[in-house]
Amino acid sequence: MGSWGRLLLGSVVLLAGCTTAGRSAAPVGAPATTASASAATGCGSRVEQGSLPDWADAGFGRDARIPHVLGARGEIAAVLFGYPLSQARDDGSNNKILWVSRPATTPSDPTSPATLVITATLDGADTQVTREVTGGPGPSIIDMPRAGCWHLELRWSGRTDTMDLVYADG
Numbered sequence: 001m002g003s004w005g006r007l008l009l010g011s012v013v014l015l016a017g018c019t020t021a022g023r024s025a026a027p028v029g030a031p032a033t034t035a036s037a038s039a040a041t042g043c044g045s046r047v048e049q050g051s052l053p054d055w056a057d058a059g060f061g062r063d064a065r066i067p068h069v070l071g072a073r074g075e076i077a078a079v080l081f082g083y084p085l086s087q088a089r090d091d092g093s094n095n096k097i098l099w100v101s102r103p104a105t106t107p108s109d110p111t112s113p114a115t116l117v118i119t120a121t122l123d124g125a126d127t128q129v130t131r132e133v134t135g136g137p138g139p140s141i142i143d144m145p146r147a148g149c150w151h152l153e154l155r156w157s158g159r160t161d162t163m164d165l166v167y168a169d170g
Helices: 003-018
Strands: 068-070 076-080 096-101 116-122 128-133 139-141 148-156 159-167
Touching: 068 159, 076 159
Parallel strands: none
Antiparallel strands: 068 076, 076 096, 096 139, 116 128, 116 148, 148 159
């Protein structure tokens, strides 16, 4: 077999090993997820469509499936009532996000402010904004000045986490 034949055969074998042939690529029992709209731009967090983690599902039915994003450290969840998030909304709806903090394993620092401070940076730009949720994680309306992938640094009660959220054009 010539070098082109070996290259073609090797490519076919490699591709065959990478396909899921109609099966889910997620492990059995893993929550269903949907890639965020900006997977091609490097926006790292995924919008999950499955059940909320046990620590974040208070007030929801056990089978509730609502779009949400988990922080990279697993310390906070953004439950997206305004999904998909949009830079401008002309339909009267909001970018409503319920922030749910995982219960702390150690007591919070009493000198740290409870306010959830969100420092958001637009991917590929110098644009940075700060948003605050008074009283700490809870219900909020979080708007961004431009569409795109926003990298969020979240700080509250001496705790931190990060996540990316995509805001579409309005």
